[in-house]
Amino acid sequence: MPASLPIGQYAKAPADASRSPCPVVNALANHGYLERSGREIYVEDLNAAMGHVGMSPLLGSVFAVPTYFEYHNPALAYMRKPVGAWQRAWSLIGNPYSFFDYFGCWNEKQVTDHGRKYLNLVDLASHGAIEHDISLSRRDIGQEEGNNEPQSDLIKEMLTCSSDGKSLTVDDLAAFIKARIKRQLKDNPELVYGPAEHQVNCGQLALMMGCFGDGKTIPVSYVKAIFEEERLPVEEGWTKRAWWTMGLLEFFGAVSNLVTKVNVNFDLPAVA
Numbered sequence: 001m002p003a004s005l006p007i008g009q010y011a012k013a014p015a016d017a018s019r020s021p022c023p024v025v026n027a028l029a030n031h032g033y034l035e036r037s038g039r040e041i042y043v044e045d046l047n048a049a050m051g052h053v054g055m056s057p058l059l060g061s062v063f064a065v066p067t068y069f070e071y072h073n074p075a076l077a078y079m080r081k082p083v084g085a086w087q088r089a090w091s092l093i094g095n096p097y098s099f100f101d102y103f104g105c106w107n108e109k110q111v112t113d114h115g116r117k118y119l120n121l122v123d124l125a126s127h128g129a130i131e132h133d134i135s136l137s138r139r140d141i142g143q144e145e146g147n148n149e150p151q152s153d154l155i156k157e158m159l160t161c162s163s164d165g166k167s168l169t170v171d172d173l174a175a176f177i178k179a180r181i182k183r184q185l186k187d188n189p190e191l192v193y194g195p196a197e198h199q200v201n202c203g204q205l206a207l208m209m210g211c212f213g214d215g216k217t218i219p220v221s222y223v224k225a226i227f228e229e230e231r232l233p234v235e236e237g238w239t240k241r242a243w244w245t246m247g248l249l250e251f252f253g254a255v256s257n258l259v260t261k262v263n264v265n266f267d268l269p270a271v272a
């Protein structure tokens, strides 16, 4: 790949590049908004990249900053107490970063000679931090295919769950998440998926619907570009939100809506 490729121009990831389980972060690297190699990414760069998909500076930093906290043992992360979406919103208003401390994907060896922390994109696949079982386009860490590589059969299934063939609605995506949960319950005996993982899962879709769609629908062609090519859907007509970026309250409202639509009951049967 020519070294001089302009920032913003899409190119497939170089063969030895580091990539993550997040199609949007990968797309930002494929457009040069993040280091194209996906290596030695600094927090300032990840934070700035969020602006390229129309996230508000606060919402972008709520995701980018805690990613550089230290990676926790997943066994402990799964013991955290689940809380509701609005409760999350209020605590975040008090201290936007504290709530996502379990998002840390960094390990202590990842410091440059000049003392700067960095991540390689593959670190985002650290299981139990942001990465969870039952993704839409990836299989689980306990499965042969692993939790980082896009799975073309799953992506096809997602694209075909559109009721009108043109766009995916919140209801279409809610039905797809339900179908994925049913499937993984069968396919992955080591499955770990509770309310906390579910909120993160719904949160990722809420981000996509808000940044690339109108919050209620998103064109199938955009989803195809994002997941199949890990490309921003500019050719398909997308332009980033400029005047009214996606902020915290919109985000939490959208997550709450999606969680309600998917309507999974996590209650354990009462023990006699």
Ligand code: HEM
Residues within 6 Å of the ligand: 020, 021, 022, 023, 024, 025, 046, 050, 053, 055, 063, 064, 065, 067, 124, 125, 130, 131, 132, 133, 134, 135, 136, 137, 138, 204, 205, 207, 208, 211, 212
């Ligand atoms: C600092 C910023 C971000 C980080 C660290 C991050 C990290 C991640 C990670 C680790 C996953 C994998 C979760 C899993 O399925 O196990 C993921 C998935 C996802 N992310 Fe991101 N992400 C970021 C920003 C964004 C943005 C801005 C969007 C959309 C506008 C987005 C959309 C998605 C979607 C749709 C998925 C689901 C993929 C799937 O289930 O197959 N992410 N993200």
